[in-house]
Amino acid sequence: MMKFYRSPICIIVTYLLFGIAILACSDSAEAPSASDRSPHSSNESKEASSHDHDHDHDHGSSNAMAVLSPDQADVLIQIEYLGGEVITSETRVSVSDGDVVIFSIISDVDELIHVHGVDYLGEVSSGSSPSYLGFEAEVSGIFEVEFENSRAFITELLVK
Numbered sequence: 001m002m003k004f005y006r007s008p009i010c011i012i013v014t015y016l017l018f019g020i021a022i023l024a025c026s027d028s029a030e031a032p033s034a035s036d037r038s039p040h041s042s043n044e045s046k047e048a049s050s051h052d053h054d055h056d057h058d059h060g061s062s063n064a065m066a067v068l069s070p071d072q073a074d075v076l077i078q079i080e081y082l083g084g085e086v087i088t089s090e091t092r093v094s095v096s097d098g099d100v101v102i103f104s105i106i107s108d109v110d111e112l113i114h115v116h117g118v119d120y121l122g123e124v125s126s127g128s129s130p131s132y133l134g135f136e137a138e139v140s141g142i143f144e145v146e147f148e149n150s151r152a153f154i155t156e157l158l159v160k
Contacts, residue, residue: 065103065113065122065133073134074099079154081107081124081147092156095137101157102134103145112148115157117141121148 070076075095080087111124122133137159145154
C-alpha cells in the first residue's frame with residue numbers, strides 16, 4: 001500500500017518542479033522592468049555596476065556602426081558624455097523596423113558606444129565636434145545602449 005501512495009506523490013512533485021522550471025524560463029524572456037534598471041535622467045545618480053549584462057563578451061564579431069550624416073537619420077539621438085555623465089533627452093526611444101538610427105555624440109573622452117542584443121559597436125572620438133554613428137534597425141525588441149568602457153547607460157531602443 002505504501003508504493004501506491006508514493007507513486008502519485010512522485011508524479012505531483014515532478015509536475016510541480018517542471019512547472020516551476022517553465023515559469024523561471026518564461027520570466028527571463030520578459031523586458032526588464034523599470035525597477036531592474038538604474039535611474040537614467042541626468043539629474044539622478046548613476047552607478048556603472050547596476051547593469052548585470054556580461055561585459056566580458058568578445059566584441060570581435062560585433063557589427064561596426066557606420067559613420068553617417070545626420071541628414072540620413074530617420075531617428076537622431078543626441079548624446080553628450082561629459083565628466084562621466086550621460087546627457088540625453090530620452091531613456092527609451094521608439095523606432096520602427098527599417099529606420100536608420102543615428103547617434104550624435106559629443107564626448108570629452110574616447111569611448112565605444114554599444115547597442116546590446118544586436119551587437120552594434122562604434123568608436124566615439126573626444127572633441128567638440130559630434131560623432132555621427134548609426135545603423136539600420138532590422139530586429140524587433142528592446143536594446144540597451146551604453147558607453148561600453150565606462151558602462152554608462154545611455155538609452156534603450158524599442159524597435160517594433
